[in-house]
Amino acid sequence: MFNFIPLLGAQSSTSASQSLLELDGGVKVLVDVGWDEHFTVSKLKALESLSIILLTHATTSHLGAFAHCCKNFPLFTQIPIYATTPVISLGRTLLQDIYSSTPLASTVIPKDILAESSYASGSAQLDSSLQFLLQPPTTEEIAHYFSLIHPLKYSQPHEPLPSAFSPPLNGLKITAYNAGHTLGGTIWHLQHGMESIVHAVDWNQVRENVLGGAAWLDALGGGAEVIEQLRKPTALVCSSRGAEKISLTGGRTRRDDLLLDTIRATVAKGGTVLIPTDTSARVLELAYLLEHAWRKEHSSSGSDSPFKSTKLYLASKNVGATMRYARSMLEWMDENIAKELEADEATATTKKQHKRTDSKQPAGRDSQPAGKASGPFDFKHLKLLERRIQVDKITSAKGARVILASDASLEWGFSKEVLRKIATDPMNLIILTESYGTRGNVASGGASLASLLWWWYQERRDGVALEAGADGQNLEQVHTGGREMQIKSAEQVALEGKELLTYQQYLATQRRLLNQMPMGNSATTETAADAIDETSSTNSSSSEESDPERQGKALNTSAAVANLNRNKAGLNKETLGVNVLLRQPGVYDYDVRGKKGRDQMFPFVSKRRRADDFGELIRPDDYLRAEERDDVDGHDMRDGGPSKDNKLGQKRKWGTTGSQGEKGEPGSRIANKRRQHDSNITDQRGMSNGENLTNGHVDPELDELSDASDFEADDVPNGPSKLVVETHLVEAHLKIAYVDFAGLHDQRSLSMLIPLIQPRKLILVGGTVGETEYLASECRQKLISTSSGTAEGTQNNIFTPTNGQMVNASVDTNAWTVKLSNALVKRLRWQNVRGLGVVTLMGHLAATAVDEQQPADSMSQKRQKSIKGNTEESRLDEKSIEKAQHVAPVLDVLPPSMAAATRSVAQPLHVGDLRLADLRKILQSAGHTAEFRGEGTLLIDGLVAVRKTATGRLEVEGGGLGLPDYPARSLEGSFYAVKRKIYDGLAVIAGG
Numbered sequence: 001m002f003n004f005i006p007l008l009g010a011q012s013s014t015s016a017s018q019s020l021l022e023l024d025g026g027v028k029v030l031v032d033v034g035w036d037e038h039f040t041v042s043k044l045k046a047l048e049s050l051s052i053i054l055l056t057h058a059t060t061s062h063l064g065a066f067a068h069c070c071k072n073f074p075l076f077t078q079i080p081i082y083a084t085t086p087v088i089s090l091g092r093t094l095l096q097d098i099y100s101s102t103p104l105a106s107t108v109i110p111k112d113i114l115a116e117s118s119y120a121s122g123s124a125q126l127d128s129s130l131q132f133l134l135q136p137p138t139t140e141e142i143a144h145y146f147s148l149i150h151p152l153k154y155s156q157p158h159e160p161l162p163s164a165f166s167p168p169l170n171g172l173k174i175t176a177y178n179a180g181h182t183l184g185g186t187i188w189h190l191q192h193g194m195e196s197i198v199h200a201v202d203w204n205q206v207r208e209n210v211l212g213g214a215a216w217l218d219a220l221g222g223g224a225e226v227i228e229q230l231r232k233p234t235a236l237v238c239s240s241r242g243a244e245k246i247s248l249t250g251g252r253t254r255r256d257d258l259l260l261d262t263i264r265a266t267v268a269k270g271g272t273v274l275i276p277t278d279t280s281a282r283v284l285e286l287a288y289l290l291e292h293a294w295r296k297e298h299s300s301s302g303s304d305s306p307f308k309s310t311k312l313y314l315a316s317k318n319v320g321a322t323m324r325y326a327r328s329m330l331e332w333m334d335e336n337i338a339k340e341l342e343a344d345e346a347t348a349t350t351k352k353q354h355k356r357t358d359s360k361q362p363a364g365r366d367s368q369p370a371g372k373a374s375g376p377f378d379f380k381h382l383k384l385l386e387r388r389i390q391v392d393k394i395t396s397a398k399g400a401r402v403i404l405a406s407d408a409s410l411e412w413g414f415s416k417e418v419l420r421k422i423a424t425d426p427m428n429l430i431i432l433t434e435s436y437g438t439r440g441n442v443a444s445g446g447a448s449l450a451s452l453l454w455w456w457y458q459e460r461r462d463g464v465a466l467e468a469g470a471d472g473q474n475l476e477q478v479h480t481g482g483r484e485m486q487i488k489s490a491e492q493v494a495l496e497g498k499e500l501l502t503y504q505q506y507l508a509t510q511r512r513l514l515n516q517m518p519m520g521n522s523a524t525t526e527t528a529a530d531a532i533d534e535t536s537s538t539n540s541s542s543s544e545e546s547d548p549e550r551q552g553k554a555l556n557t558s559a560a561v562a563n564l565n566r567n568k569a570g571l572n573k574e575t576l577g578v579n580v581l582l583r584q585p586g587v588y589d590y591d592v593r594g595k596k597g598r599d600q601m602f603p604f605v606s607k608r609r610r611a612d613d614f615g616e617l618i619r620p621d622d623y624l625r626a627e628e629r630d631d632v633d634g635h636d637m638r639d640g641g642p643s644k645d646n647k648l649g650q651k652r653k654w655g656t657t658g659s660q661g662e663k664g665e666p667g668s669r670i671a672n673k674r675r676q677h678d679s680n681i682t683d684q685r686g687m688s689n690g691e692n693l694t695n696g697h698v699d700p701e702l703d704e705l706s707d708a709s710d711f712e713a714d715d716v717p718n719g720p721s722k723l724v725v726e727t728h729l730v731e732a733h734l735k736i737a738y739v740d741f742a743g744l745h746d747q748r749s750l751s752m753l754i755p756l757i758q759p760r761k762l763i764l765v766g767g768t769v770g771e772t773e774y775l776a777s778e779c780r781q782k783l784i785s786t787s788s789g790t791a792e793g794t795q796n797n798i799f800t801p802t803n804g805q806m807v808n809a810s811v812d813t814n815a816w817t818v819k820l821s822n823a824l825v826k827r828l829r830w831q832n833v834r835g836l837g838v839v840t841l842m843g844h845l846a847a848t849a850v851d852e853q854q855p856a857d858s859m860s861q862k863r864q865k866s867i868k869g870n871t872e873e874s875r876l877d878e879k880s881i882e883k884a885q886h887v888a889p890v891l892d893v894l895p896p897s898m899a900a901a902t903r904s905v906a907q908p909l910h911v912g913d914l915r916l917a918d919l920r921k922i923l924q925s926a927g928h929t930a931e932f933r934g935e936g937t938l939l940i941d942g943l944v945a946v947r948k949t950a951t952g953r954l955e956v957e958g959g960g961l962g963l964p965d966y967p968a969r970s971l972e973g974s975f976y977a978v979k980r981k982i983y984d985g986l987a988v989i990a991g992g
Contacts, residue, residue, distance in 0.1 A: 086184025
C-alpha cells in the first residue's frame, strides 16, 4: 500500500514543499518541512505518529519550518530525521540567518487562541490589530536541532530507525542520490516490500560550475539509460516546476556569459547591480562564477575591463559560516572543483620550493604569499558583509559595485534594504535569477516584492533598453518608469501594560496544557516554556514593582485559566491509563484488574540505544578536534544542546557575574553580549581566508566599517514582543534584467528523462496549475509510446493532486507460489545475461499432494518409530501425516503427447538489452568499421545500419554482401556478421 498526500506546493505558485507518504503497516514518512517567504503558521500542520522525516535541500522551500516545528510541535524532535551532511550544515546557517534577519520567522500567535485566553480570564476584549510573536529559537537551539539529524551519503542504502510511537518499518530502506539543484540536494529512493518509490522534487540534470548533474543516468553505460536503482519504480513523485521553460541555447556557458555581459554593461556606466539570492544554496554558484570572473579580469594586464574598478560584495548575516562549510565539503561538488583545488595546491607547492629565491626580491603589493593556495572559495575579490551598518556604508558610497544579497524573495534580508537605497537611480540594475509567482498573486496583493518585479519584467509597460553584449547580441533591460512599490519593514517591539498581561494569560494557558500532556510530549517543550516565562517575568519586573496589586492579579488569573481549561485538555485518569502514576502527583495506586498490555505493569521510560547490524551506533562528532567543532557564541554545540549556565535559578561558578555588572548597571550585560558577538564575527572573518582581504591586505573601507560596527546598537527585545509592520512607498527608476540561475529542470530534461525512468505511476507536484497540466499531457503521450499499455491505462496512472488530496498509488502486483518438480529442475539450462541467470520454462501445471511437514519433524517421527515399533501410537502418527498432506500447484515435465504440439507454437525469446556503444566496441574488436551516424544509428562497414527504438528493439538494415577490401569477412557478409554479434550479446532462449 502506498498513499501520497501533498501538504504544500501541489498546483500552487508557492515554492514551499511538504509531502506525506503512507506505507503498508501504518508507516508515515514526511518529506521536507518547507515554508515560504510569508512564514504563515496556518500552512503547517502538527502531524501525528510520524515514523521518519527526510530533508531534500538546504533552502527555505524545503526546511524553512524545521526549527519552528522542533520548538513548537510536541514530539517532533523525537522523530528520526535523515539528510545529507551539506543539507545539515548549510540548513543550520540558513535558519540562523533567517531568524536573525526578520521577526516574521518568529510567527504570530493565532488571534483565536489569544482571544480564548482573554475571555477565560475575564479580561477586556482583545484588540484585533495586535500581533503577538512567539519566542523564536535561539542560535544555540537551532544548532541543537540540526545536531539531531542523521547524516547520510549518496548511493548507500540505509535502514532507518522508527520513532518511539511509530509501528515497525518492516524492512524500509532509504537511499539518497544526487539531485544537482543544491549542494547535498537529494533524490530519495524508498524500498518497502513491493513498493519502489522515487521522490524527486527540484532536481537539475545540467552540470554546473560547482554542482554536478542529477544522478539519473548511468555514467558507466555511456549515459544512455537510467541507473538500475531508479529505473521502473512503482511510483515516481516529480516536480512540474519549469515544465514550460525552454532551455537556453548554448547551455551553461551561454548563461554565464549572459550574466557577466549584463553586469558589465551597467558597471561600465558607474551603476550598481543588485543580485538577490538565497543564503545557502544557489549563492555558491553565483559567488564562484563572479569571483573567478574577477580573478580572470585582474590577471590579464592588457585588458581595460570595467571589472577592475568595480567592487564585489556578498551581504548576508551568516555568510561567513556558510562559506566556511562550503570549503570543507568540496568532495560533494563537481569533480572540476577538486581538480582546481589540486592545481592550486600544486602551484602553491611550486612557489614554496622557490621561496628562498623569491625572498631575496622585494614583494609587490599585488603578490600573493608563497606557499598559500587559493581554493575555489578562498575569495580574493568578493568581500563578505555581515552587518547592516556595513551594507548602509557600501550603498551610500559612490562608484560601480555588484552586490549579492539575501534573500531572493526580497521580503527579508539585506536585499530589501539595498533595493530601497538604489531604486531611485535609473543607472542601477537588479538582476532576477529565477521566475516568481503569477499575475493572480500580484493582483491579490499577497505576492512578494520579487514577484512584483517579475511581473513588471514580463509586462514591459515602460519599454526595454537594449545593451550590446560581448558576442554582439542584445541584452534586454526593462524600464520601471517611476512606478511605486510598497516595501514593508517588520520590526519587533516589546510588550507593555495590558498587552503584557494578555501575553502572560496566554502563557499560563499553554503551561497548563503542557503539564497535562504525557511525559514524553512535554519533555521537549518545557524548556521553551521556561525560557518564555523567564523572559516574560524579567521584562515585566519593573511594571510589577510599580503596581503591587497587579502581581496578585496575574497569579489569580493564571489559576482561573488553569481551572477553566482543565476540562478542555481532556486528559483525565481514564485517558492517561497507567501513566497516571507518573503524570499526576499524589497518585500511587492503579487498578490493573481486567487490564491488558501495558496497563498491567508499572510504566517505565527507558532510553533507547541505537544500534545496527554492526553494533551500537557512535557519534563521530564526539571525536572531533577542538578546531573542527561548531562554535556558536563561544559554546560548543556538539554536546547535545545549549549551555544552561546562565539559566534563572541555577548556581553560578565562583567569580562569574550575573545578568548585571559589578556595580549593578544593566547596560554592562548588553556591552558584554555586544563584545562577545563582535569577537565571534572577527573569528569568522579570520577563518574565511581573505573575506575582508584584497590581495593579502586589509581593505581600508571594510576595516573602517568594522571599527564603526562596534558601536552598532542591538535594539531587538529579548522578552515578549509584538510585530509592527511599516510600509514605505518607493518610486522605482532602476532597470530589471533576468538571467536564469535557478538550477532546475526544464522542458527538455523532463520530457527526456521521465520516459527513460518508465514509472508505473507518476505523481506531479511542486508547480503551478498550468505547468502541472502541461507536463501531465506531455507524459501521457510519451509514456504511451514507451509502454505496452493503452492510453486509458496510462492516463489513470498519472496523478495531479492538490494540497491535502490523497492519492492511492499502490502497486498492482499479484504473486503466486508454484513448486517445480525435480525432473523439471534437472532439465533447466541457465544463461548469463549481465550477471543475471535467465531460463525459460515450459511444463505441465497440475495439482499434486504435497507434504508440508518440516524435515526435522519427519526425522523425529522416524526416530520415534524405530524405538516404539509398530505400535498403535505409530499408526496414529502415520494417519496424522496423511492428513497433513494438501493439494498445491506443481509444474512438471510435459508428457510426450503434449511436447510435440507445443514445440511448433513456441517462439524463441531474446533476453537482454544491448547498447549500441557496446555493439560498436564488439564489432571494432572483430575487425569491422563501426561509427555513429546521426542520433541513435550505428553504421557498420558502410553497408549495415543498426538502430535502437524507444522500446529497446534493435532494427538491422543492409545488404548481405561483404566488401572485397576486408579478407577477414570473406566467409560471411557484414549483415550476417552483425546479426551474429547481436545474438551473442543477447540470451537466445528456445521456446520449445
